[in-house]
Amino acid sequence: xxxxxxxxxxxxxxxxxxxxxxxxxxxxxxxxxxxxxxxxxxxxxxxxxxxxxxxxxxxxxxxxxxxxxxxxxxxxxxxxxxxxxxxxxxxxxxxxxxxxxxxxxxxxxxxxxxxxxxxxxxxxxxxxxxxxxxxxxxxxxxxxxxxxxxxxxxxxxxxxxxxxxxxxxxxxxxxxxxxxxxxxxxxxxxxxxxxxxxxxxxxxxxxxxxxxxxxxxxxxxxxxxxxxxxxxxxxxxxxxxxxxxxxxxxxxxxxxxxxxxxxxxxxxxxxxxxxxxxxxxxxxxxxxxxxxxxxxxxxxxxxxxxxxxxxxxxxxxxxxxxxxxxxxxxxxxxxxxxxxxxxxxxxxxxxxxxxxxxxxxxxxxxxxxxxxxxxxxxxxxxxxxxxxxxxxxxxxxxxxxxxxxxxxxxxxxxxxxxxxxxxxxxxxxxxxxxxxxxxxxxxxxxxxxxxxxxxxxxxxxxxxxxxxxxxxxxxxxxxxxxxxxxxxxxxxxxxxxxxxxxxxxxxxxxxxxxxxxxxxxxxxxxxxxxxxxxxxxxxxxxxxxxxxxxxxxxxxxxxxxxxxxxxxxxxxxxxxxxxxxxxxxxxxxxxxxxxxxxxxxxx
Amino acid sequence: xxxxxxxxxxxxxxxxxxxxxxxxxxxxxxxxxxxxxxxxxxxxxxxxxxxxxxxxxxxxxxxxxxxxxxxxxxxxxxxxxxxxxxxxxxxxxxxxxxxxxxxxxxxxxxxxxxxxxxxxxxxxxxxxxxxxxxxxxxxxxxxxxxxxxxxxxxxxxxxxxxxxxxxxxxxxx
Numbered sequence: 001x002x003x004x005x006x007x008x009x010x011x012x013x014x015x016x017x018x019x020x021x022x023x024x025x026x027x028x029x030x031x032x033x034x035x036x037x038x039x040x041x042x043x044x045x046x047x048x049x050x051x052x053x054x055x056x057x058x059x060x061x062x063x064x065x066x067x068x069x070x071x072x073x074x075x076x077x078x079x080x081x082x083x084x085x086x087x088x089x090x091x092x093x094x095x096x097x098x099x100x101x102x103x104x105x106x107x108x109x110x111x112x113x114x115x116x117x118x119x120x121x122x123x124x125x126x127x128x129x130x131x132x133x134x135x136x137x138x139x140x141x142x143x144x145x146x147x148x149x150x151x152x153x154x155x156x157x158x159x160x161x162x163x164x165x166x167x168x169x170x171x172x173x174x175x176x177x178x179x180x181x182x183x184x185x186x187x188x189x190x191x192x193x194x195x196x197x198x199x200x201x202x203x204x205x206x207x208x209x210x211x212x213x214x215x216x217x218x219x220x221x222x223x224x225x226x227x228x229x230x231x232x233x234x235x236x237x238x239x240x241x242x243x244x245x246x247x248x249x250x251x252x253x254x255x256x257x258x259x260x261x262x263x264x265x266x267x268x269x270x271x272x273x274x275x276x277x278x279x280x281x282x283x284x285x286x287x288x289x290x291x292x293x294x295x296x297x298x299x300x301x302x303x304x305x306x307x308x309x310x311x312x313x314x315x316x317x318x319x320x321x322x323x324x325x326x327x328x329x330x331x332x333x334x335x336x337x338x339x340x341x342x343x344x345x346x347x348x349x350x351x352x353x354x355x356x357x358x359x360x361x362x363x364x365x366x367x368x369x370x371x372x373x374x375x376x377x378x379x380x381x382x383x384x385x386x387x388x389x390x391x392x393x394x395x396x397x398x399x400x401x402x403x404x405x406x407x408x409x410x411x412x413x414x415x416x417x418x419x420x421x422x423x424x425x426x427x428x429x430x431x432x433x434x435x436x437x438x439x440x441x442x443x444x445x446x447x448x449x450x451x452x453x454x455x456x457x458x459x460x461x462x463x464x465x466x467x468x469x470x471x472x473x474x475x476x477x478x479x480x481x482x483x484x485x486x487x488x489x490x491x492x493x494x495x496x497x498x499x500x501x502x503x504x505x506x507x508x509x510x511x512x513x514x515x516x517x518x519x520x521x522x523x524x525x526x527x528x529x530x531x532x533x534x535x536x537x538x539x540x541x542x543x544x545x546x547x548x549x550x551x552x553x554x555x556x557x558x559x560x561x562x563x564x565x566x567x568x569x570x571x572x573x574x575x576x577x578x579x580x581x582x583x584x585x586x587x588x589x590x591x592x593x594x595x596x597x598x599x600x601x602x603x
Numbered sequence: 604x605x606x607x608x609x610x611x612x613x614x615x616x617x618x619x620x621x622x623x624x625x626x627x628x629x630x631x632x633x634x635x636x637x638x639x640x641x642x643x644x645x646x647x648x649x650x651x652x653x654x655x656x657x658x659x660x661x662x663x664x665x666x667x668x669x670x671x672x673x674x675x676x677x678x679x680x681x682x683x684x685x686x687x688x689x690x691x692x693x694x695x696x697x698x699x700x701x702x703x704x705x706x707x708x709x710x711x712x713x714x715x716x717x718x719x720x721x722x723x724x725x726x727x728x729x730x731x732x733x734x735x736x737x738x739x740x741x742x743x744x745x746x747x748x749x750x751x752x753x754x755x756x757x758x759x760x761x762x763x764x765x766x767x768x769x770x771x772x773x774x775x776x
Contacts, residue, residue: 145622
């Protein structure tokens with residue numbers, strides 16, 4: 001949202017105060033740069049414009065961080081989220097006022113739902129113009145209030161340093177989340193005398209409890225130890241708290257099976273015999289059966305989301321519930337909790353682990369193994385040369401590097417990736433869980449790639465989602481961020497189509513992405529018709545238009561080589577994989593149904 | 604269970620804080636019955652008293668989320684606590700008053716320990732402070748004269764005896 005009308009000001013030379021005080025004189029824009037440097041920021045994603053041009057005037061002078069120019073502000077914030085999720089550090093976004101800031105709103109809501117530490121620094125119109133419907137003005141603190149952990153409109157230059165300090169502290173501490181700091185243009189221009197960046201935040205109303213009371217930890221252990229059918233239900237909080245090692249020790253020492261949420265994938269190795277993979281709406285039958293039959297459910301950094309619990313009244317009906325969470329407002333929000341452990345889950349698990357002994361799960365584990373044998377995740381390859389999306393994910397799993405980072409967009413492909421990719425370590429799975437933001441995966445992959453230039457980053461996409469931020473191919477090429485996009489293309493908005501198929505009498509309203517004339521025929525056409533259809537856009541050619549490697553593959557016989565070629569080399573790539581059109585994601589618990597009522601599909 | 608909740612909230616005295624607090628109620632469709640804000644003995648800290656009717660479980664969730672707001676120092680739901688609270692409201696009531704009726708109205712005011720804040724040729728303003736019941740009783744007795752307008756401050760509330768949270772807030776301020 002560039003607005004070039006503002007006059008460019010040359011930064012003044014820094015001058016040291018001679019009166020013995022530590023401070024220096026700095027303009028507001030210089031203070032912003034200094035704060036980024038002091039906070040250890042190594043990369044900033046963003047887009048310039050008139051109300052933030054004073055800060056942009058300085059970004060190339062810092063040797064501490066790199067600025068990455070995106071093609072859309074939404075791309076910038078999802079990149080910051082991807083960076084934050086891959087590293088655990090704060091992702092930083094720099095945008096202008098009005099549309100620049102409002103374009104970050106979806107990303108803020110996304111970061112809020114998934115507790116991702118992000119700081120958005122937005123320019124604002126000059127103080128005197130606020131509220132006057134000035135050019136590119138928006139009430140950013142008003143608009144973002146409910147989708148941020150906190151936000152600030154800076155009112156005076158004097159409060160700018162401490163508010164910057166508070167902003168970073170709030171984003172990265174406690175239950176992490178997005179924070180916006182909105183800085184009027186005049187404050188960026190004016191000079192603060194005797195400035196020094198504060199050492200500590202000033203947040204008297206903000207307290208974080210890291211450790212749960214020890215007597216509660218003991219109480220929890222007694223309950224766990226008395227259990228015959230205990231189950232660990234681990235969520236994204238384990239990953240945010242970097243507590244995967246502590247969780248592993250707890251689960252293996254106690255010999256308790258582990259199921260993870262969509263956000264918790266990678267918190268416990270799925271190759272381990274105690275792993276039950278994912279639970280919930282599209283979780284495994286055995287994970288959901290475990291929930292419904294367990295006698296003690298230990299929720300670790302998870303929040304009993306409706307996609308996990310299904311019908312609340314029938315969720316884990318036989319279980320006493322222990323809940324470890326950093327956020328006191330998560331406790332007993334959806335499910336009544338018997339023992340609440342409020343604190344950082346890493347701290348809680350460290351306090352708990354010394355008590356832990358092997359539990360009596362000798363009868364329970366064979367039962368779970370039996371269910372694993374009886375109800376595996378499964379699909380049947382057809383006789384023809386069609387590619388099944390589940391098989392596509394299995395091949396990616398087989399061919400990707402061990403430490404590859406997988407991102408996803410939102411929809412069927414996301415669920416298949418969650419089901420069929422084997423996650424073994426934290427921060428290797430980056431997806432939009434809570435908000436379900438289509439268009440998240442590709443920019444998030446770019447952010448993760450920027451954080452780890454040497455690692456393989458694969459974005460598993462759907463043909464609908466990828467189009468929501470495909471403009472970031474330019475960013476990928478410009479900065480040579482070699483993200484590998486693999487599109488599972490079925491010509492549908494597949495997840496909505498699946499609901500229409502199962503619950504709306506096959507009324508495929510507004511979900512067919514093929515051309516209308518062809519689409520009308522295609523909805524019940526044979527597979528060969530689909531393979532000969534045209535799809536808009538031609539993704540491979542679109543990639544080529546950006547100078548990016550692109551290829552389309554439709555035959556199963558060619559798939560493995562195509563994936564290999566896509567993953568090889570150190571350049572961005574896009575592979576358009578045409579898959580069987582009307583596969584559904586199974587198993588499935590219909591929305592609002594009990595976890596007992598799984599539709600198995602293939603059974 | 605549905606009932607009327609009285610929240611006491613100590614907040615940073617900053618712009619936007621009221622919107623944040625009110626937003627937590629409005630986002631869940633609660634209609635705030637009354638809300639008062641004023642500075643405490645520390646100019647940095649304001650005190651809110653919020654009266655909201657609603658479901659206990661959901662409002663308990665709101666209470667926890669209020670506690671999470673960065674600008675909130677302390678929050679309590681008085682109606683969920685056992686100890687006594689002092690609960691007051693100020694009301695100004697302009698009532699029709701012919702000269703011949705003034706004596707009766709003054710008498711009613713006296714019974715309620717209310718004051719006459721203004722006398723005009725055709726009306727009087729009665730000023731009263733008290734609990735909800737007392738205010739309701741006064742208005743009921745004034746109604747036959749013809750109430751022209753009523754302005755109520757909204758309730759303010761305070762726990763009797765020692766109050767730990769307020770002392771903590773002082774220490775912070």
